[in-house]
Amino acid sequence: EYMVLQGAMQTLKIHKPLIFLATHGHEVHAQCLHFLRDIGYNIKSLDDRLVENTDELFAQFPST
Numbered sequence: 304e305y306m307v308l309q310g311a312m313q314t315l316k317i318h319k320p321l322i323f324l325a326t327h328g329h330e331v332h333a334q335c336l337h338f339l340r341d342i343g344y345n346i347k348s349l350d351d352r353l354v355e356n357t358d359e360l361f362a363q364f365p366s367t
Contacts, residue, residue, distance in 0.1 A: 305334040316342055319364035323349070326358050335360070 304326050308315070315322075322344070326332040336354060339346055339362045348357040 305331050305338060308335060308338050312342065315344075322360075322362040324360045324362060326360070332358060 304324060314320075322339070324335060326335050333355075336346060344362040344364055346354050346360055346362045348354050349359040349361055350357055354360060
């Protein structure tokens with residue numbers, strides 16, 4: 304998941320799509336959170352857990 308996000312970095316920065324992401328593994332999850340936050344995305348969980356404790360995320364670029 305992390306490598307896919309890295310490969311799509313320019314597309315994510317330019318087009319700012321909504322992202323629904325399911326991660327598999329704690330390390331990959333942490334990398335994805337860090338990456339998405341670094342390029343400006345807000346992240347929420349798709350369930351009632353904290354984003355650090357869930358594997359299903361919704362990422363959205365803030366409105367300008």
